């Protein structure tokens with residue numbers, strides 16, 4: 643019998659109905675479909691519309707979808723983590739609000755803030771509670787309502803981001819299937835290149851911060867691009883080496899969907915052909931913590947028991963990482 647691993651035993655997802663197309667963005671800012679497609683690979687992104695609707699509402703949709711698919715009830719969940727950069731409020735945690743809306747209060751729930759790498763951070767954290775036997779059913783959600791922090795007059799960011807949520811169920815597995823390894827890293831000095839200038843304790847909200855649009859995403863794209871290309875490929879290579887994986891051993895690469903050029907660079911360094919790379923950036927853009935579980939959600943029917951899957955991400959913070967999973971069903 644193998645040691646207990648945390649295996650993904652189901653995937654749920656949710657994307658809002660509204661499609662913000664490149665054609666519509668052309669009417670809002672000085673941009674065009676050709677620039678967006680060649681520089682990013684994005685055709686459209688989903689936007690959560692509706693008064694008062696928040697990240698937790700997308701989490702609830704994704705988890706309900708997961709519960710329905712796996713034949714579980716909300717009250718079966720023993721712990722729930724939400725990875726997000728766009729929580730409903732500064733406090734309390736979006737995970738708590740999600741549990742309340744689902745009807746599973748009185749469990750352990752909390753948020754993880756690691757921007758685009760958030761899902762890998764949350765998945766790895768959650769896996770420890772399974773491996774130690776603390777819990778048997780843990781839900782991990784990656785969700786962001788990026789439209790809530792985007793300045794739709796800034797063409798350098800508004801074309802990139804979208805809204806969405808994905809959720810996975812983790813359960814113990816003693817057959818060697820599940821989360822095998824993770825390499826997670828941060829470099830706080832990267833915070834200057836991708837961040838939200840105001841709204842936290844360093845610069846609380848004021849009339850001035852609102853007037854100067856400092857509550858929106860600020861990104862120095864070129865610099866972030868350079869770090870992303872290098873670090874995402876480095877960490878993917880590191881996890882392959884640590885686990886003696888050749889490119890032929892890998893069934894699927896699940897890359898963070900920030901830019902098609904970054905995805906291609908990572909896949910190329912790993913020696914993985916396009917047909918083994920999950921790519922849905924064209925439809926959803928960059929949903930931050932949502933990209934990786936939304937890929938798993940879409941590709942779930944094609945995954946087979948024992949598939950070697952490498953997930954890789956890079957994001958604000960800077961944060962980055964890679965996780966190696968043996969698919970369990």
Ligand code: UT7
Pocket residue numbers: 672673674677678681682758797798801862863864865866867870899900901904928930956957958
């Ligand atoms: O997920 C979190 C981590 N984030 C990332 O990984 C994002 C990394 N960065 C990127 O993906 C890319 O840097 C961007 C997609 C953000 C930008 O692409 P780029 O090829 O690096 O373009 P650039 O910033 O160098 O801009 C090139 C030109 C500039 O004009 P000039 O100075 O050459 O005249 C920009 O002003 O493109 C201009 N530009 C645009 N033009 C049309 C910038 N945004 C747009 C736009 N439409 N939307």
